[in-house]
Amino acid sequence: MTVDGRVGDGRLDIGVLDPGDWDAWFSNLELAFGGIREDDENRGFDRAATVPERSLVVRDGPKGGAEIVAGAGSFPFRLTVPGGALVPSAGVTMVGVKPTHRRRGLLSALMRRQLDDVRALGEPLAILTASEPAIYGRFGYGAATQQLMAEIETSRVRLAVPDGTDDVRLRLVPPAEVLDACEAVYARLVPGRPGMLARVAPWERHALIDPAEDRGGASPLQCLVAERAGEIVGYARFHVKPDWTWTSTHEGTVQLRDLDALDPAAYAALLRYLLDLDLISTVQLRNRPVDDAWQQMVSDVRRCNVRVRDSLYVRLVEVGAALEARTYQTPVDVVFDVEDDFCPWNAGRWRLTGDAKGASCERTEDAADVALSVRELGAAYLGGVSLVSLAAAGRVRELRGGAVAQASVAFGSAVAPWLPHGF
Template sequence: MTYPIRPISEAEWPAFSGVLQEGFGMTPHPSQEARWKAGTEFDRTLAAFDGDTVAGVTSVFSLSMTVPGGRLPVAGVTAVSVLPSHRRRGVLSALMRRQLADVRERGESVAALYASEAAIYGRFGYGRASANLAFQVRTDGTDFVPGAPHDPSLRLRVVRPAEARADYERVFGSVVGRRPGRYARDESFWAGVLADEEADQRGAGPLRSVVAEDDGGVRGYALFRIKPSWDDDGVADGELSLQELEAVDPAAYALLWRSVLDRDLVSRVHAVSRPVDDPITALLANQRQVRARWYDELWVRLVEVDRALAGRSYGAPVDVVLEVEDGVCPWNARRWRLSADATGAECKPVDDEPDVSLPVAALGSAFLGDGLLAAQLGAGLLREHTPGAVRSLATAMAWDPKPWAGLTF
């Protein structure tokens, strides 16, 4: 069967929301759904119809995302779901293909998403492009290493999160360009970050905040919740859930972490989402205090290989011919010569013999600077025709710091 696909109108929101609630098995609080709806770009929100029934949906946020060496417009894919009654009928495939065609038509060369299930999106050319750490730190024995940055001009100030948004925005605007994967936040994203109704708290307590500042203004902030608790002996055993910690310089960063770790009546800090190379692991003298779990984060899809690869910087010179395999976006399925150095990059179609043959998802996984090209070669997922070509490509595409978005979209 074929299912007509088109953007929905605002009046069709209940049907759109209903598919997501069935697909994800969740029922959002009315306030959460109102924020979600307010941030929806309806002209980029697609539905597949079975008669009058909305059988599947997907949407896009128009993001400005940091990539190695700069920024690009990126299609932030979200809200992908199919009714349980319509699984295995090609609804998802039809939606993904239509969406990628629309992304290309809008001039975006890259799409990115958070995957609810890691096995789904490789079929559509997405590759795992960044990772995320969730970790817990016992607050006892968390001294910093000698020489940890310290600025006597800095001081801490407890603030009400709802009243400090302008400071948060200034700090975030200063750091968003430093790490690939981070993206600019509009009104709806900030509303979600600072949301603090009972449904948002999930039993972890109200949103709290402390800022690090000097006479020139705020240089960093931490957002967190505290769930108080005591053990059977009456010893405080509270948990602090760190939502965000951003700072413009190392001294402010260290002071904010010190404030979080030294919080009274808290025995452990749970960081919900942090980059894999978070500097806190270098600051702690006893790094074994960190109990970390690794998760995949952003998945990236090169919608137009040539424009995407030419739109980022490279950490080392490279000149390779790539034979790209792409069964979803056929305009990518050909040979491309990628030539890049410190002055720039270009990617042009060629008929030359390839140095490497690889699926487009492999390039997506490496695009933000944290790819697994060597591992994929070892697994037999890439074919290297010129010895050393994969190492050359992987070295050129690697980037520091590691990519991380930090806020699910």
């Protein structure tokens, strides 16, 4: 752990990134993930998005000649929570330890320093996507959202569309040409689904990153917009990868990157276009909400090869402020006994009272109703994981009869939380 900026045996120094060291810092991250250099387009975006004062670096060796051996950073995001509020959140990113320096406590030191810094900034949440799910639970992060993936067999699946779908005008346009209009659609959707991020510069550019070496033989990024009365009300961004068997049977694939729409008809029109493309046998969905509407529109969901996986991990940096920042589906009055060894300022009993209009969460000496760790609070925070299911797994303990069920219903969300893109 850190002592006056030193870690490990005292040769290792942890500090804030100097912008002039970005290349060496990022190269260390690439090495930690296998040593493959990022393409120039992705690397350029990562450089532009990096906030040096929020980025940490660990050096090994004497001052002036020290080698960068580990690092971590965070982005200043605002995350939608149940009720629609946008809550300041540290988007933890670029965490990597050089292979020669593993198992020496550097990751723990970085997480310790980072959470202290996030708390000092007044951000009640830290969020991340995990390269390995087993890593971050010990630092208090809980898996709070899932992403749905599917491969729809277009020859065996039909789509039932709502009234008005045929009235939607569709146009193919260069993605950069309509970026602002598409971002306006996205921004209107953000308050309605927990887990979404309000995009600010340079994150609107993230959707257009399209290096040829990442396409695997697919087309450059295409953009289809849905219009009504001259206004863009939805869009889909995708790649097309043609393919044929030796008998010349087409087996092309649509690889969907983004699909956002303001109403069911626009959504259906965009999706129908993709499923009806010539020479296509499969539409791949790589990251969609688990309650995505297409599942209620297809004729045979078994021909869609649906899978889910973990996505966004949430860490309550300040338990009181975080629980007050969201609203609750039903009235709730519950005392949590929170365990948090890594951020001990959160440990102890908290009384949460709230409803659909707002909430209060304060320290209390009252008897606890529910006992859990901050990791379970993070998992349940966005409404996608029920406290009842966590209790059934032995990760939440009920101390007052009925308290877990009451809190579980209150913590729920009418729509599944979803992170639309990584960071």
